[in-house]
Amino acid sequence: MGKRVLIVDDAAFMRMMIKDILSKNGYTVVGEAENGNVAIEKYKELKPDLVTMDITMPEMDGIAAVKEIKAVDPAARIIMCSAMGQQAMVIDAIQAGAKDFIVKPFQPERVIEAVSKALV
Template sequence: MKKVLIVDDATFMRISLRCILEKNGFEVIGEGKNGVEAISKYIDLRPDILTLDITMPEKNGIEVLKEIINIDPKANVVIISALGQETFVTEAVKLGAKGFLVKPFKEDFIIRTLSKL
């Protein structure tokens, strides 16, 4: 069972992702609501997969991704972005993100994307 850390500043998105993932055999081992929490919880929990929102307070997803990849070059980070943030997604993939999900997302696409990691 893959362990997932969900980081998104929107409570609704964290709850939605948690429900989808747990229903499909993933274990959600933690949640964060900003970039600072993302880094701290990643270090503490060492998840198999980190889902990371682009737009968050304190540190955005790109800043967090750079730090996570520095800490763990093999990190499985999946970026979550809203429509219209394609530039950030491209940058994130160049920096080492293993995939991306665009809000609003579909359950089957989430599971396919995360199952490949």
């Protein structure tokens, strides 16, 4: 079985895109969440090997969710996803404990590179 991934993004279309890229490359998508609150619950429940986390979401943003997940599991592996022009947020995310970030629109090669690096 491939590495288990939780996808967090408020846009169903983006979740579908990442899921498609990961599935084609041997990863198992074990869950999806549409905001940070759901992400934390799903993380505790599913204990994935990796999380892809959108930064800008309703209810709880990705950076707050990273901090919460890291508090629950300091070894959590999280990759941030952001649109262009969110560099300051990306720095916050890395400081919060994210391993890497990928920029939307997603380049499949870059997604796989970030995921495989984070899982080493």
